Amino acid sequence: TITDCNVMLGRLSPAHFPAVFGPGGDQRLDAEVVREKFAALAREVAAVTGRLDPPEVIAEGFLRIAIDNMANAIKKISVQRGHDVTGYALQCFGGAGGQHACGVADALGMKKVFIHPQAGVLSAFGMGLAHLRSLREAQFDAPLSAVAEAQARIEALAAEAAAELTAQGIAEPKVTRTAHLRYEGQHQALPVPFGDAAAMVRGFAEAHQARFGFTSPERAVLFEMLAVEAEGGGAGLPDMAPGTEAGKPVERLTVWAGGRWQEVPLYRRDDCGTATRINGPAVITEATATTVIEPGWEATVDGQANLILARVEAVARPPAAGTEADPVLLEVFNNLFMSVADQMGATLANTAWSVNIKERLDFSCAIFDATGDLVANAPHVPVHLGSMSHAVKTVIAAVGETAREGDAWMLNAPWNGGTHLPDVTVITPVFVGGRAAFWLGSRGHHADIGGRTPGSAPPDSTTIEEEGVVIDLFPLVVRGMLREAETRALLASGRWPCRSPDQNIADLKAQIAANETGRRELLRVVVQHGAEVVAAYMGHVQKNAEECVRAVIDRLVDGAFLYPMDIGTEIRVAVTVDHAARSAKIDFTGTSPQHRGNYNAPQAVTRAVVLYVFRTLVGKSIPLNEGCLKPLTIIVPEGTLLNPVAPAAVIAGNTEVSQSACNALYGALGVVAAAQGTMNNFIWGNDRFQNYETIAGGTGAGPGFQGCDAVQSHMTNTRMTDPEVLEKRFPVRLEEFSIRRGSGGQGRWKGGNGAVRKLRFLAPVTVTTLCGSRRVAPFGGDGGGPGSVGENRVHWPDGREERLEGNDERDLPEGAVFEMRTPGGGGWGRP
DSSP: OHHHHHHHTTSSOGGGSOOOBTTTTOBOOOHHHHHHHHHHHHHHHHHHHSOOOOHHHHHHHHHHHHHHHHHHHHHHHHHHTTOOGGGSOEEEOSTTHHHHHHHHHHHHTOOEEEEOTTGGGHHHHHHHHOOEEEEEEEEEEEEGGGHHHHHHHHHHHHHHHHHHHHTTTOSSOEEEEEEEEEETTOOOOEEEEOOOHHHHHHHHHHHHHHHHSOOOTTSOEEEEEEEEEEEEOOOOOOOOOOOSSOOOOOEEEEEEETTEEEEEEEEEGGGOOTTOEEESSEEEEETTEEEEEOTTEEEEEOTTOOEEEEEOSOOOOOOOOOSSOOHHHHHHHHHHHHHHHHHHHHHHHHHOOSHHHHTTOOEEEEEEOTTOOEEEEOSOOHHHHHHHHHHHHHHHHHHGGGOOTTOEEEEOOGGGTOSSTTEEEEEEEEEETTEEEEEEEEEEEOSOOOSSSTTSOOTTOOBGGGGOOOOSSEEEEETTEEOHHHHHHHHTOSSSOOSOHHHHHHHHHHHHHHHHHHHHHHHHHHHHHOHHHHHHHHHHHHHHHHHHHHHHHTTOOOEEEEEEOTTSOEEEEEEEEETTTTEEEEEOTTOOBOOSSSOOOOHHHHHHHHHHHHHHHHOSOOOOOGGGGTTEEEEOOTTBTTBOOTTBOOTTIIIIIHHHHHHHHHHHHTSSOOOOOOOOEEEEEOSSOEEEEEOOBOOOOBTTBOOOSSBOOTTOOOOOOOHHHHHHHSSEEEEEEEEETTOSOOSSBOOOOEEEEEEEESSOEEEEEEOOOSSSOOOOBTTOOOOOOOEEEEEOTTSOEEEEOSSEEEEEOTTOEEEEEOOOOOOBSOO
């Protein structure tokens, strides 16, 4: 634990830590056993790396990883809210918070830390002082000119909220009034203090600039919701004013600080008055917490007894990391690269326009090295991530040395690393020293990219052009300038152009912004560590992933599987293991020829399936990257449904065929029963609006674990749109979304249950479905039973009920209900 690390490093002293351990809760920290265990751990590390580091270096490495993880979490949520944390103070609480506050602040570029006198028990202290609150909200969709009507409505809400507290004995509650505003045509409302129209517009513009990085003064501002909060009745703050004396050390501790053992002073916080000034390294102890003052930091006490930590010396640049792999830095860079991709995803979700990206999170962001190999990703959509490297390499091959800083390209062509046409990828180079040192990719599913049916998923398409606008390789941004007119012309091209180009453009801008977030963060990493080290560790994290997969191969045996699909095709896969070479061959020879319809998975998708499956077998927290594929040879014959030839239709290949191939590969490996084997694609809309959903189902059970109910699984990882958002954005009513009880396969460990989803349409729409496992049930494993097949139905307004095929299309009138019952996962083991 991190506590053990701090004990090992002398930052926690058993003599000054509460005796709360052991069966009786009265024993002190045992520093000796901590030292013994770290010495043993150091020997274990040496046996693998050939380098014997002192136990304190091992402990310091763990501590660094923990601090970086805390900082990365803060970065993510600050990006989501549009804040630059470097201008803020770090609020620190919890008994262990002060042990790491200086390190976390340094990792974030923050210069001050604020620690309350009751920081160790701040949650309990705050609850004891908390006000009672009464909240009221009301939907109020109206133009800003209706401010007088809004005033009357909000005052009625305020009176109601205040009356609730008055009835509880609070004489004069404080009432805060808030308006939630949005731009016309926008769907993201922001709260501002309620007041006159001009003041609210100014407040909204400031909030929009901070959150999204731009404003749109040409757009009208609208009310969306009114809210009030009445509060009062909290306890008053106790007098915590400190004395005026300067704190004096009560003892000296031997602490590992600044890379060496040092004698540092220990202070009691209760002894520290306003004249206190403590320079690090030092330790401050109190009844409920310990604070470590790192070198280069200074602690003072203000008039309310708050401990204020400030960096008084410039951050010392750490010793230059070498390009040879270091176990601690390997983990640091693993987390660092994933954090950059995470922040890209936060920006994309925050700035996107469509429900599909903003709410369902149907997007992926990733980092690539100079050659286009995948280095790290956020936990987004596996089918995107495993195929994006091909798209990046397509750009690199095409633009060569002509790429310039500020350029970006987009593509969706299945033959150039795309998946299916709605998945549009934006690719941006990151320049260091005048050359493209790294590449960034963000792939988002656009709700419509043209095609014969709204939502770009015709169930009976036979050629790629029926599914939308094909983008082979298009310069989207040149020298920092968006080519909007040219992009709109592209989106309007072809036999079936895009239906909502404004939404496409807005989401493309969000993808550009996501890549810009990644570019800034990567350059910060380069400034901190140096370009050569960053590039070296991009290689090291891939080599680490390669070794992890080789360790998986060490325990695998040969296997083969035939997976039949509803459409009459089949996927064959054979896994041949070479234990001497620690490698494996994944051979899809014998898979059916490419489908005459749209059940064709581009080769990049098949590659993504293999990458995903072997990454899941690792069982460690490593980025999904190119290294996972190095020990694997993938054979996919051309002209099959896993490697089709243009101009084959592919809309269901990305979704249905990828899930089938995933189940087939798991079947050959014999490690888990089949998941639902489909993404349950449900697309509906007309010329005015379009929406796309993938609906959850059951996962397969395995040796020692049950399947999961009603979740997205394997090659997809998106959310469902919240009912409130869905019903506000579209003319629909969600009548049911529940677990389909009894649909999971039977076995010693049962498969997960599917879901039931019923949607009533309040306007005429065209509904299309692309769904597998409607005829062939998800298989069980080791004698376990199969999961239930899925079902699609239409309940017509005249009372008729019609059962649909997995791939189907209907024009539905107002009042019709569509019902989907998704498949369950297979069971494992005989009951």
